[in-house]
Amino acid sequence: MADDVARFASELATVAGVGGVFYALKSFKKSESDSKQAELSEMMKNSIEVLRLFSESIIPQIGKCQEVYLDMYESSFLEYQQIVFEKEGKRIEHLPPELKSATELECKIKAEYIGIFNQLEQVCAYISNDLIIDDVVYPTVHSVFIRFCDRHDDLLNHLTKDSTPYKHVHDVLYKWKRKSDRQMLEKQKEDVDKKLAKLK
Structure with missing residues (x-):
């Protein structure tokens, strides 16, 4: 009888132990899920902030700088033109x-x-360190970013030094240009496949 009681108590302890393990695993999974949700939420906040910076600061500043640049370039050209004429x-x-x-x-x-590139370097730090949701940010601003960097690559190369490497700008530019080129080629292939299918 004593042995039966002892065995029963042991079984209860085992069941309780297993139950405790299952409870711990369930709690861990919930905690892990909550942690992932919190991380995803933070990434979404970062994504929205990046889009806001592009919309409210970077893009308007590009327009303003472009106006100033064109006026200055025209003045320089007219001045040189006059010198040559004289x-x-x-x-x-x-x-x-x-x-x-x-x-x-x-x-x-x-x-x-330069101020725009400085802003882009800060924004690109979020992107290159995977602190944003790429599917949220990339479709909206990649074309503006790539076009700006390509159009002003002379300035970017001039600014890029050991003290100011603009590492994040270069990283994101490389990554997004490859992605954009791949998407363009895939689209072209899809169009060709559709045309070939019609010829069958």
């Missing part, structure tokens, strides 16, 4: 290539495009 008696239509590149870079610096 010296050689001819009116040029374009700046010489080397002078054109140097003038463009100088005007971009004076137009404060």
Whole structure:
């Protein structure tokens, strides 16, 4: 009888132990789920903040800098055009290539495009460190970002130094350009496949 009681008590302890393990696992999974949900929520907040910065700050600033840049470049061109006319008696239509590149870079610096790249570096830190939801941010702003960096790659290369490497801008630009190119090729392939299917 004593042995039966002892065995029964042991079985109860085992069942209780298993129950405790299941409860612990269930609690852990819930905690893990809550943790993932909290992480996802934080990533969504970061994504919204990135989109807000593009919408309210970066894109408007690009427009303002572009206006300043065009005015400055035109003034520089007209000034050089006048100098050439006075010296050689001819009116040029374009700046010489080397002078054109140097003038463009100088005007971009004076137009404060640097401020935009500084903002982009901060924003890209979130993106390159996977602190945002790429499917939320990429479709909305990737074309603006890529187009801006490509259009002003001379300034970006000029600014990129050991002290200011713009690492995150370069990382995101590389990643998003590859993704954009892949999507474009996939779309082209899809269009070709559809046309081929119609010819069968």
